[in-house]
C-alpha cells in the first residue's frame with residue numbers, strides 16, 4: 001500500500017524525509033542554546049537547505065521556547081513545522097498552540113517505553129503507558145492531522161510491548177512512528193531488525209512513515225540511521241553538525257551525503273540542496289559559538305584538504321583518486337578574491353547572493369557593508385570566507401541590547417595594558433577605561449565596568465578565518481552564571497576587538513537566558 005501522508009501526500013518508496021531537530025534536540029546540548037532571532041535565522045537557513053521538517057522546539061519547556069516555535073510557525077514557509085510534547089494534555093495543547101500559524105504543522109509527542117525508563121523515570125506501569133500513548137495521539141490529532149509518536153528509549157524496549165504501543169499510536173491516528181535510539185546503544189543490525197520486525201508485525205504499519213532518531217554515544221548514529229532505512233524507515237531525524245544531547249545526534253550533512261554518494265548501497269532520495277550544507281553548518285557554528293572539529297566529515301576544515309605529497313600528486317592527476325565527492329557539491333568554493341575597497345553596496349549585495357544569503361534585512365546589510373569597507377581598508381585581500389564571517393557576525397547580533405561601539409587599547413611590554421571601551425546599552429552609549437594583565441583582560445574588565453555582571457569567564461579561544469597575518473581573528477568566549485553557560489563569537493582583523501565582540505555576544509545571550517526558565521527538567 002502507498003502511504004498517503006497528510007503533509008507529504010503519496011510517498012515514493014525511495015523518498016527519505018529529512019527531519020531536522022537542530023533547534024530542539026540540538027539546542028538541548030550544554031552551551032548550544034540560541035535566542036529567538038538566532039533560531040529564526042537558523043530556521044530560514046534550514047528551509048533554504050530543503051529540510052522537510054523543522055522541529056522548532058519544545059513549547060512547554062519555557063515561554064522563550066514557546067515563542068520561538070510560534071515565531072518560526074508564523075514566518076517560515078516550506079518545511080513542516082513541528083513542536084515537541086510529552087504525553088500530558090498540557091504539553092500537547094501548548095505545542096498545538098505554538099504551531100498553529102504554520103502552513104504545514106506537526107505535533108511530535110513521545111513517552112518512554114523501555115522497562116528502565118517506565119520504572120525509574122516515569123514510575124508508571126506498562127499498561128498505563130499504553131493507555132497514555134492512545135490518549136496523547138488522539139488529543140494531538142485535535143490540533144493537526146500530522147502527528148508523530150515516539151517511543152523514547154525504543155531500542156531498549158521489549159519488542160512485544162513496542163509493537164503494542166506502535167499499534168495503539170497508529171489506531172489513535174499517528175501518521176509517523178519514530179523509534180529512537182535515545183541513549184545511542186544500538187548497533188546497525190539492531191536498527192534494521194527493529195524496524196523490519198515492527199513493520200511486519202503491527203497492523204496498519206503500511207499506512208504510516210517510520211522514523212529513526214539516533215544518538216551518537218558509540219559514534220554509530222549515522223550508520224544506525226542508514227541501517228534503519230534498510231529496515232523500512234523513511235524519515236531520518238538529524239541535526240546540523242550532529243549537535244544534540246551528550247555525544248549528539250546523527251549529522252544531517254553526513255546522512256545526506258552518504259545517501260547521495262553511495263546510491264549503490266543506499267538507493268534513496270532526499271530533497272536537500274547539498275551545495276548549501278557548508279553554509280548552514282557555518283551559520284550554526286557562528287550562532288552557537290562552536291566550530292566543528294577540523295576533521296569533521298563534509299564540513300570540517302580538513303574534509304577536502306590533501307596534505308601528503310602522494311595524495312597531492314594523485315589529486316593533480318585526477319581528483320577522484322582521493323575525493324569521493326566534489327567539495328563544490330557540499331558548498332566548498334575555490335578560494336576566490338573578492339571585491340576591494342572601491343566596491344559598492346550593489347556589488348556587495350550581489351556577492352552576498354552568490355554566497356547563498358537571501359535577504360538579510362537592511363540593518364544587517366548596512367552594518368555588514370560598513371564593516372566590509374573597514375575590512376577592505378585594513379586587509380590586503382578580502383576572501384569569501386572573510387565576508388561570510390563578517391555577515392554572519394552581523395546577522396546574529398542585529399537585535400542585541402548590548403552593542404559594541406569602539407575600542408582603543410594601549411599594550412606592550414612596559415606599562416600595564418589599558419583599554420577604553422564604548423558600548424551601547426539599550427540605546428545609551430557608555431564608556432569605561434580599565435587596566436588588566438593583558439590587553440584582552442583590560443578590555444574584558446572594561447566590559448564589566450560598563451555592564452556589571454557576575455558571570456564567570458570559562459573559556460576564551462582564538463582562531464583565524466583565513467590564512468596570513470592580516471587574517472580576521474574569530475574568537476569564542478564562554479560565560480557561566482548559576483550553572484548555565486553560553487558561548488559567544490566575534491570576528492575582526494583586530495584580535496582584541498574580535499574578543500570583545502565575542503564577549504558581548506555571550507553577554508547578550510546570558511541576558512536573554514536569564515528571562516527563560518530552565519528547560520533541563522523537561523528535556524527529552
Ligand code: KIV
Nearest residue numbers: 110150152180182524
Ligand atoms: O532521543 C530521544 O528519544 C528524543 C525523543 C524525544 C524523540 O529526543
Ligand code: ZN
Nearest residue numbers: 025182213245
Ligand atoms: Zn534525542
